[in-house]
Amino acid sequence: MLRFAGIFLTVLFVLFGIEMLNPVQKAVVQPFTFFLAEVSSAIIAPFDDTAISFGKIIQNKVNGFAVSIESGCNGVEAIIMLAAAVIAFPATLKQKVAAVILGSLAIQVLNIARIISLYYLGQWSFAAFEWAHLYIWPVLIMVDVLIVFLVWLNYLNRQSPQTNEAAA
Numbered sequence: 802m803l804r805f806a807g808i809f810l811t812v813l814f815v816l817f818g819i820e821m822l823n824p825v826q827k828a829v830v831q832p833f834t835f836f837l838a839e840v841s842s843a844i845i846a847p848f849d850d851t852a853i854s855f856g857k858i859i860q861n862k863v864n865g866f867a868v869s870i871e872s873g874c875n876g877v878e879a880i881i882m883l884a885a886a887v888i889a890f891p892a893t894l895k896q897k898v899a900a901v902i903l904g905s906l907a908i909q910v911l912n913i914a915r916i917i918s919l920y921y922l923g924q925w926s927f928a929a930f931e932w933a934h935l936y937i938w939p940v941l942i943m944v945d946v947l948i949v950f951l952v953w954l955n956y957l958n959r960q961s962p963q964t965n966e967a968a969a
Contacts, residue, residue, distance in 0.1 A: 808889035816881045831857070834875045837909070841916045852920070859920050866924045868916065876912035876942065880905045883946045892957055904949040911945045 819825055834857045842854035851863045860867035872878075880901075887900045915938045923930035 805889045809885050812888045813881065813885040816885060817878075820877060820881060830872070830875070830877055833877065834870050834872075837875055837913065837916065838870055841913050841920070844913065845917060845920070859916070861920075861924060864924060866920075868920050868923060870916060874916075876908050879908045879912070879942050879946050882943070883908065883949060886946075886950050887953065890954070890957075896953075896957065896960075900949075900953040904946075904953065907949050908942065908945055911942060915942065 820830065838854040838857050838859050842852050842859050845852040845859070851861050853860055853862055857870045858867050859870075883904045884901050887897050887904070890897075892900075919930055919934055919938070922933055
């Protein structure tokens with residue numbers, strides 16, 4: 802457990818440090834955030850032709866309400882948490898890469914739902930928007946990370962039943 806915690810914290814700090822670097826922000830994080838806005842707007846478009854996206858912003862053309870996807874709201878930090886946990890846990894490289902890729906997709910699917918829900922909540926009630934943005938969604942995203950990690954651990958456990966028998 803101490804080994805896991807040490808590796809997890811080290812990888813977490815290293816990845817957060819890398820993410821904070823200006824070249825990484827400009828080359829990876831900002832384009833990814835713009836992509837999230839485009840995807841969210843594309844999902845909204847068939848149901849609501851008033852939504853437009855530009856850069857990291859999704860705006861209603863009619864009432865002017867907009868959401869801006871900022872750092873901490875693009876799911877990158879959640880992916881870093883998952884990656885640190887996966888890297889810290891003993892498994893094959895193939896298993897770790899699959900967990901990070903599939904887990905990142907799961908996190909981003911929920912994050913896009915978050916962005917779209919906040920876009921509509923803000924138009925309905927700014928108080929509900931703030932509450933959901935500050936309290937509900939951050940917890941749900943981190944619970945998603947935990948669930949993805951636990952599902953992966955369960956998968957690993959099923960892949961090596963002989964290890965369980967030897968440990969018993």
